[in-house]
Amino acid sequence: xxxxxxxxxxxxxxxxxxxxxxxxxxxxxxxxxxxxxxxxxxxxxxxxxxxxxxxxxxxxxxxxxxxxxxxxxxxxxxxxxxxxxxxxxxxxxxxxxxxxxxxxxxxxxxxxxxxxxxxxxxxxxxxxxxxxxxxxxxxxxxxxxxxxxxxxxxxxxxxxxxxxxxxxxxxxxxxxxxxxxxxxxxxxxxxxxxxxxxxxxxxxxxxxxxxxxxxxxxxxxxxxxxxxxxxxxxxxxxxxxxxxxxxxxxxxxxxxxxxxxxxxxxxxxxxxxxxxxxxxxxxxxxxxxxxxxxxxxxxxxxxxxxxxxxxxxxxxxxxxxxxxxxxxxxxxxxxxxxxxxxxxxxxxxxxxxxxxxxxxxxxxxxxxxxxxxxxxxxxxxxxxxxxxxxxxxxxxxxxxxxxxxxxxxxxxx
Amino acid sequence: xxxxxxxxxxxxxxxxxxxxxxxxxxxxxxxxxxxxxxxxxxxxxxxxxxxxxxxxxxxxxxxxxxxxxxxxxxxxxxxxxxxxxxxxxxxxxxxxxxxxxxxxxxxxxxxxxxxxxxxxxxxxxxxxxxxxxxxxxxxxxxxxxxxxxxxxxxxxxxxxxxxxxxxxxxxxxxxxxxxxxxxxxxxxxxxxxxxxxxxxxxxxxxxxxxxxxxxxxxxxxxxxxxxxxxxxxxxxxxxxxxxxxxxxxxxxxxxxxxxxxxxxxxxxxxxxxxxxxxxxxxxxxxxxxxxxxxxxxxxxxxxxxxxxxxxxxxxxxxxxxxxxxxxxxxxxxxxxxxxxxxxxxxxxxxxxxxxxxxxxxxxxxxxxxxxxxxxxxxxxxxxxxxxxxxxxxxxxxxxxxxxxxxxxxxxxx
Numbered sequence: 001x002x003x004x005x006x007x008x009x010x011x012x013x014x015x016x017x018x019x020x021x022x023x024x025x026x027x028x029x030x031x032x033x034x035x036x037x038x039x040x041x042x043x044x045x046x047x048x049x050x051x052x053x054x055x056x057x058x059x060x061x062x063x064x065x066x067x068x069x070x071x072x073x074x075x076x077x078x079x080x081x082x083x084x085x086x087x088x089x090x091x092x093x094x095x096x097x098x099x100x101x102x103x104x105x106x107x108x109x110x111x112x113x114x115x116x117x118x119x120x121x122x123x124x125x126x127x128x129x130x131x132x133x134x135x136x137x138x139x140x141x142x143x144x145x146x147x148x149x150x151x152x153x154x155x156x157x158x159x160x161x162x163x164x165x166x167x168x169x170x171x172x173x174x175x176x177x178x179x180x181x182x183x184x185x186x187x188x189x190x191x192x193x194x195x196x197x198x199x200x201x202x203x204x205x206x207x208x209x210x211x212x213x214x215x216x217x218x219x220x221x222x223x224x225x226x227x228x229x230x231x232x233x234x235x236x237x238x239x240x241x242x243x244x245x246x247x248x249x250x251x252x253x254x255x256x257x258x259x260x261x262x263x264x265x266x267x268x269x270x271x272x273x274x275x276x277x278x279x280x281x282x283x284x285x286x287x288x289x290x291x292x293x294x295x296x297x298x299x300x301x302x303x304x305x306x307x308x309x310x311x312x313x314x315x316x317x318x319x320x321x322x323x324x325x326x327x328x329x330x331x332x333x334x335x336x337x338x339x340x341x342x343x344x345x346x347x348x349x350x351x352x353x354x355x356x357x358x359x360x361x362x363x364x365x366x367x368x369x370x371x372x373x374x375x376x377x378x379x380x381x382x383x384x385x386x387x388x389x390x391x392x393x394x395x396x397x398x399x400x401x402x403x404x405x406x407x408x409x410x411x412x413x
Numbered sequence: 414x415x416x417x418x419x420x421x422x423x424x425x426x427x428x429x430x431x432x433x434x435x436x437x438x439x440x441x442x443x444x445x446x447x448x449x450x451x452x453x454x455x456x457x458x459x460x461x462x463x464x465x466x467x468x469x470x471x472x473x474x475x476x477x478x479x480x481x482x483x484x485x486x487x488x489x490x491x492x493x494x495x496x497x498x499x500x501x502x503x504x505x506x507x508x509x510x511x512x513x514x515x516x517x518x519x520x521x522x523x524x525x526x527x528x529x530x531x532x533x534x535x536x537x538x539x540x541x542x543x544x545x546x547x548x549x550x551x552x553x554x555x556x557x558x559x560x561x562x563x564x565x566x567x568x569x570x571x572x573x574x575x576x577x578x579x580x581x582x583x584x585x586x587x588x589x590x591x592x593x594x595x596x597x598x599x600x601x602x603x604x605x606x607x608x609x610x611x612x613x614x615x616x617x618x619x620x621x622x623x624x625x626x627x628x629x630x631x632x633x634x635x636x637x638x639x640x641x642x643x644x645x646x647x648x649x650x651x652x653x654x655x656x657x658x659x660x661x662x663x664x665x666x667x668x669x670x671x672x673x674x675x676x677x678x679x680x681x682x683x684x685x686x687x688x689x690x691x692x693x694x695x696x697x698x699x700x701x702x703x704x705x706x707x708x709x710x711x712x713x714x715x716x717x718x719x720x721x722x723x724x725x726x727x728x729x730x731x732x733x734x735x736x737x738x739x740x741x742x743x744x745x746x747x748x749x750x751x752x753x754x755x756x757x758x759x760x761x762x763x764x765x766x767x768x769x770x771x772x773x774x775x776x777x778x779x780x781x782x783x784x785x786x787x788x789x790x791x792x793x794x795x796x797x798x799x800x801x802x803x804x805x806x807x808x809x810x811x812x813x814x815x816x817x818x819x820x821x822x823x824x825x826x
Contacts, residue, residue: 012452013439013448013449014439014448014449015435015436015437015438015439015441015443018431018433019431019432019436020431023425023428023429023430023432024428025428026426026427027427027428027429028428029428030428035427036426036428037456037461038426038453038465039425039453039455040451040452040454041451041452042450042451042452052451276717278696280703281703282696282699282700282702282703282704282708282712283695283696283697283698283700283703283717284700285696286695286696286699286717287694287695287696287697287700289695290693290695290696290717290719290769290807291803291807293770293771293772295695295719296719299695300722300723301717301719301720301727302716302717303714303716304689304696304699304703304715304716305714306703306708306709306715307709307714310757313756314716343726344723356703357706359706359707390704394703394704
């Protein structure tokens, strides 16, 4: 089935607004194996919409047209539709009643201009809009089904999920159900994950695997389709077990939670408290933790000790340690972690010290980071040489630190 | 002049990638008064590109086609172009030499597949690509000029500014020059700024004013156009003086620098040092400051004192102060600011304590923030009731704090 999308709006062709609607529609359709052949963006004027619509109607079996269904003079899509399909516009009494009701809810009189939103081509089928005044409609000729929908993203998305996509799925004769899950991973590259999972396609031909890199997190989405939902779910769970076996160590979340939120849940479940000592990340880890509502339940404090003097004064790092090994060293990181844990009385003290760049030296190159976790059971130290610029080094360091706390919690469950 | 854009890429029509290239091109063209009539997105296959190109060539006087100039089997744009314009593809020796040179720079042998990037239609004029291997080209017939360019956004944008837009501006016979400046503001709403500047259009009809909200910063771009550059610059500078008079107090940057970077420049110029005490922002201010290379020159430390105990232990806030007035109070903020300045020996101690939400009480509603700045000359206190969710409250607080340091520096110059 050849599907085309036409997005109308002068702000789109002027580049003032990015058209995200069409991509959203294409992704929703893609979940059912339906492909969009062409997306066209045109301005508001009626003749531009007519031209684009005439071309598409002659070529496609299904068209979605978005935008231009509002109450203003600029909104010309219903007029263009009436002309292309050769039907007069008729006022729909039910739609008038609904508009009056909606405005009552807003405690406003319905402006006369909104009456136009109750006009539909004679043989149109009206599509419900649960989120706004602009109802959509369908028109059909021998070869083509055209769906007209509003351009407001939230209204369009609700209408797409409830009506537009199901209509096209039905027209295409698709009867699939879908089961899917998205896993968030940290600590491995996309190509590394793909390598570990290179046999996946062969083993699970009915389950689709897709990667999406959102630095420094890589999302893995697996999707199973089948006419029977129970079969789709069984295929998904088998594939999921294989993923756990192969790359489970990198997965930190399967419900969209950030690493900081996962750490918070684990800490609170253990009635543990956390204190941080940050140097090169400069407060970024503390900021990520305190971004989560309820963080005061487990987070006590962070000492952002940027200067050596502050490391000594706040954390009790020995001057001699920094002279002998440098501020970026295993020894300093461990003394920082012990220092913040003892000063705060927290269960876990975590410290990072590194060279974020661009400044560096031969002995201490940009990207070198020493980290330590202190717990009453003892200290853990690890170091990394992270690639990238200052911003990337800091973000990777923060994620590495949080991930280590997560793993430490899991081992102590 | 009717201009159309064709963006090629199967990831675009599948909704996996949002096409931001076309909007970028439309905005750049719009600066010269050139309007895009239509934007078309098609997949990779050659026949789809040919179809879209044939339609556009018959209608438009100028077309920009992006994408499909890479070295892989999927990259079919040059082949489609050759067919639509009826010209054979010829290998360009200069382009081969350039590819070999580029790969030498990467310390790699040129893969055989890249040779295709030196193939151009016989009468094409090559367009330089300063940022990658995919050179563009132009083709022309009696009615239409077609410009072919790569789809990688950074490469396309550089090529658009250097070549594509100037070519279309020349074709359209436009001889304007442009002078413009972008001011970054904080502390006033977009509608508030617009209100303060409501006479601008009348006073400076030849200067264009545009707002762009990038929470919590609002950018104001003013642009003057004239055939003579000196006239454009004079008009711009007069409009700029008017802006300084009306809203100058909100402008913190005119060269794109962040608030934290502006503060850093001011602090270093005064040989001053800074220490922070953060509660509700939880390290966000410190993180913004240490995001700027060279921050160690002025930034000593930050105490993220989330618990009351930490405020007492790290900053010497009196227990009785927090009992009498609460942790979120003028009195606590001032003691925090003094405490961090004295402990660190910094010239400026800055403290914030507030209710980020969603938790709140009647006396201390979400969004209430007390801030204080301590300097040897004395203490400044201010409070705000910021609107919005946790994230917005924290971001507004961090900006308010940095902006106060900026203003304090400027008064002490």
